[in-house]
Amino acid sequence: MLRLNLSDGDSVRLSNNTGEFIATCKSKKIKDLPTGLIFIAYGPSSSRLMESDTGGSGMPISKNLRVQVEKVAA
Amino acid sequence: MSENIKIVKNATCTFCGCVCDDMELTVDLDKKQIIKAKNACVLGRAWFAEHTIQEGPVALIDGKESKLEDAIEEAAQTLTKAKFPITYGLSDTTCEAQRQAVAITDFIRGTIDTTTSVCHGPSGLAFQGVGESTMTLGEVKNRADFVMYWGGNPAESHPRHFTRYSVTPKGMFTPNGKKDRTVVLVDVRRTASTPVADIFLQVKPGKDFELAWAMRALVKGHTVDASIEEETGISLEVLTDLVERMKNCNYGVLFMGMGLTMTRGRHFNSGAIMALATDLNEFTHFVAKPVRGHGNVTGADNVVSWQTGYPFGVNFSKGYPRFNPGEFTTVDTLSRGDADAALIIASDPAANFPQAAINHLHKIPVVSFDTKETATSQLAHVAFRTSTYGINTGGTAYRMDDVPITLRPAFESPFPSDEEILTALKKRVHELVIAKSRSQGAGTAKVAAPIR
Numbered sequence: 001m002l003r004l005n006l007s008d009g010d011s012v013r014l015s016n017n018t019g020e021f022i023a024t025c026k027s028k029k030i031k032d033l034p035t036g037l038i039f040i041a042y043g044p045s046s047s048r049l050m051e052s053d054t055g056g057s058g059m060p061i062s063k064n065l066r067v068q069v070e071k072v073a074a
Numbered sequence: 075m076s077e078n079i080k081i082v083k084n085a086t087c088t089f090c091g092c093v094c095d096d097m098e099l100t101v102d103l104d105k106k107q108i109i110k111a112k113n114a115c116v117l118g119r120a121w122f123a124e125h126t127i128q129e130g131p132v133a134l135i136d137g138k139e140s141k142l143e144d145a146i147e148e149a150a151q152t153l154t155k156a157k158f159p160i161t162y163g164l165s166d167t168t169c170e171a172q173r174q175a176v177a178i179t180d181f182i183r184g185t186i187d188t189t190t191s192v193c194h195g196p197s198g199l200a201f202q203g204v205g206e207s208t209m210t211l212g213e214v215k216n217r218a219d220f221v222m223y224w225g226g227n228p229a230e231s232h233p234r235h236f237t238r239y240s241v242t243p244k245g246m247f248t249p250n251g252k253k254d255r256t257v258v259l260v261d262v263r264r265t266a267s268t269p270v271a272d273i274f275l276q277v278k279p280g281k282d283f284e285l286a287w288a289m290r291a292l293v294k295g296h297t298v299d300a301s302i303e304e305e306t307g308i309s310l311e312v313l314t315d316l317v318e319r320m321k322n323c324n325y326g327v328l329f330m331g332m333g334l335t336m337t338r339g340r341h342f343n344s345g346a347i348m349a350l351a352t353d354l355n356e357f358t359h360f361v362a363k364p365v366r367g368h369g370n371v372t373g374a375d376n377v378v379s380w381q382t383g384y385p386f387g388v389n390f391s392k393g394y395p396r397f398n399p400g401e402f403t404t405v406d407t408l409s410r411g412d413a414d415a416a417l418i419i420a421s422d423p424a425a426n427f428p429q430a431a432i433n434h435l436h437k438i439p440v441v442s443f444d445t446k447e448t449a450t451s452q453l454a455h456v457a458f459r460t461s462t463y464g465i466n467t468g469g470t471a472y473r474m475d476d477v478p479i480t481l482r483p484a485f486e487s488p489f490p491s492d493e494e495i496l497t498a499l500k501k502r503v504h505e506l507v508i509a510k511s512r513s514q515g516a517g518t519a520k521v522a523a524p525i526r
Contacts, residue, residue, distance in 0.1 A: 019429050032264040037279065039263060044425050044449070052430040055340065057199065058191035058387055058403025060428050062336040064262075064279045 001027050003035075006071060013070045014038070019048035022072060038067070076104040085482045087114055088166070088464035089121035090232050091366030091474035092239075097122075101484045108465070108484055115233035122484075125445065125462045132489055134457040142458075146495065149417075149441040149456045150502040154510065156415035156439075158391075159184035162404040163421030164378075165193075165368035167443075167492040168469025168481070172370075172377040174496035175419055181500070181507050185389045185413075186382070188374040189421050191403040194364040196335040198375065198385050199399060200345035207351045209327065209361040210475045211238075216245035217359075220323035222258040224347060225282060226331020226365050229267040235365065236270060240327070247324070256319060260285070261333060273316065278307040280338040285313075286346035292317040293353045321357040328362040335364075366474035368421075369464070373472035408434040416440045419492060420460075424449035443492050458495050461487035469493065 006012065010025045023040060033039060040046055042062065049067060050060050085097040099122065100110035108122040133145030140148075153159050161179040164172045165188055179186040190198060214221070221240050228235040236242060241252055248254040259271035262279045277285050285306040288298050292314060303309040320326055328351050334343040347362050354360035366372050375385040382388045384397035400406055404423065407413045408431035415438055424432050425448065435453060442454035451457040461467050466487035470478050 034263065034276070037263060042426060047426055047432065048429050050428040052405055052409030052428040054400055054403065054405055056400030057340050058187070058195045058399035058405060059335060059340050060192070060405050061338065061340075062192070063333060064337040 001025060004069060004071065011072050013072050014040075014049065014067045015070070016049050016065060016067045018051050021045045021048045038069070076102050078103040080485070082482055082484050085484060086464050086471065086479055087111070087118040087121060088369030088471050088481065089117050090369060091372060092232050092234050093369060093471050093473040093479050094118065094234055094238060095479050096238075099484050103485055106485050106487075117233060122465065125465050127487055127489075128446070130447075130459055132459050134451075134454070136455060140456075142490070142495070145456050145458060146498050146502055149458075149499055150506055152415050152439045152441060152455060153178070153182050153184070153417060153499075154503055154506040156182070156184075158407070158412050159415040159417065160404060160407050160413040161186040161417040161419070162423060163189060163419040163443075164374040165189040165371035166420035166463065167370060168463045168467065168471065169370065169373045169377050169478070170469045171419070171463075171492035171496055172374055173381065174493060174500050175417070176378060176381040178417065178496065178500045178503050179388075180382075180390050180395075181503050183390045183393065184417075185387075185391070185402045185407060186378060187388070187402065187404040187407075188378060188386045189368060189371055190375055190386045191399065192336075192405060192427070193332060193367055193371060194330070194335055194344070195386055195399060195403070196341035197330060197344035197348075197364045199341040200343075200348055203341070204345045204349050205352065206348050206363075207355060207361045208363060208475075210477055211240070211473065213325075213361075214327050215239050215243045215248075217247050217325040218245075218327045219248060219254055220256050220258075220320060220326035221329070222260070222320075222327065223267065223271075223329045223365070224260040224286075224331060225333020225335075225337075225343075226329065227261070227265040227267045228329075228331075228365060229265065229270060231331075231367070232365060235329075236267075240329070241270060256323070258316065273312075275308050275312070275316075278305075281306040282334055282337070282343045283339040283346050286343065286350055288313060289317055289320075290346065290350050290353055293321065293350065293357075320354055320360070323358055326351075326354060326358060326360040328360070330362065330364045332367070363475060370471040372474050372476060373470065373478070376472050376476065376478075405431050408432075411437075414438055418450050418454070419443040419496070420445075422448040422450045424453055443495065445489075459489050460492045460495060461489045463492070467491040467493070 080101045082099040086095040098112035111122040131139040133140045244251045258273045260275045351360045351362035382395035387399045387403040389402040439455035441456045442451045464481045
């Protein structure tokens with residue numbers, strides 16, 4: 001968040017090739033959530049970023065998704 | 075509080091895969107509400123408190139109130155007219171209801187899949203590939219002195235897993251509870267579970283397979299390069315110490331979370347953990363088990379397996395069951411646009427599937443079963459409101475260690491159970507299938523035997 005000049009409560013657009021949604025930032029200590037990682041709960045928001053390709057397994061990749069982070073006006 | 079109070083002892087919480095069967099429920103029968111759930115965790119208390127009786131129609135057709143019989147007829151017509159109908163969900167209902175859903179799918183030559191495919195389906199594939207050294211949670215409680223959670227956060231997802239089975243309970247060979255155990259947690263981030271662990275390994279995201287494979291190499295006595303730290307985030311020194319502890323424990327257990335199955339590697343990750351447990355049996359007793367989410371997702375695996383031979387992703391279009399994850403699993407059948415009707419039971423794919431799958435659900439007729447309004451019931455052509463298993467209806471649910479548990483309901487609901495509606499739907503579907511078969515010139519020998 002420091003690198004992107006973000007503060008608690010800021011709105012960011014999380015996007016990838018599949019979709020996007022707007023989230024609200026909440027900081028964590030680096031030892032708890034390493035640099036470069038974002039945690040969001042599984043549900044309607046994360047669905048927008050999940051590709052439907054299951055690689056022949058039935059399971060879409062639902063964690064470790066690569067996303068772009070962009071600050072947006074609240 | 076009214077004076078019409080009932081106490082239900084040894085009731086079962088069906089919120090998560092722990093299926094804790096030591097609940098003592100205090101029920102206000104006048105208000106039809108559970109007012110106290112002794113022994114329940116925070117999730118269980120919310121589960122019992124929130125499942126009250128809400129006014130509403132038992133069935134909707136295109137959002138309009140319908141008689142139950144009319145909705146069953148419409149659902150049966152919808153499913154039998156479809157060319158590629160799918161059945162999905164089943165993890166929050168009884169085994170008895172699951173059995174009816176399998177029969178319906180068989181009659182309509184459809185495809186049946188459960189929430190397992192987006193849960194521990196990859197672990198199921200790994201199980202078929204490498205086998206599983208397994209156990210019951212009772213064994214863990216009484217014997218395990220080394221407990222490792224990989225890719226999960228049970229403190230928040232399964233709060234009583236620690237206290238009832240694996241970390242703090244005093245067992246036959248673990249009389250001092252947590253003092254007799256070494257608890258290890260592997261995750262990409264610190265969670266509420268981390269403070270419980272004696273050893274925390276913060277693995278780099280997507281490097282679970284590499285870490286597990288390095289541990290397998292160390293167990294087998296091979297040399298592992300120090301660059302493993304750069305690759306996985308865990309030093310060779312820490313790994314070597316950990317593997318020695320695992321080899322020298324009396325009874326070790328590896329619990330697998332969805333941090334393994336939902337990320338890069340999927341079934342290879344689960345397979346590596348299962349193989350690691352098997353490797354360790356050269357030195358001591360070691361087991362591995364997935365930590366299952368929904369209350370009866372394990373039952374869904376068991377019922378679909380004993381009815382079809384396969385646990386999920388089963389297709390009946392040729393008249394016999396075929397298993398092919400990636401082809402017959404629901405994310406795939408929806409995202410590719412194969413399915414032309416869907417029977418969704420006790421799950422909410424419209425809320426948590428990939429967007430492409432959700433988009434297709436909006437295009438096809440959906441028949442939904444749920445205790446409450448959900449994103450899926452809102453888009454359904456036919457939506458049934460049913461009673462809650464374990465609270466309003468009895469039956470059987472499987473704990474995550476494949477132990478079946480009989481449910482003791484607390485109070486009656488005005489809504490029918492999933493099993494009751496599915497049984498009626500099965501009967502009508504069967505009639506329509508027979509009529510269609512005969513209209514196409516089939517004799518009685520070609521149609522299914524009368525159903526019970």
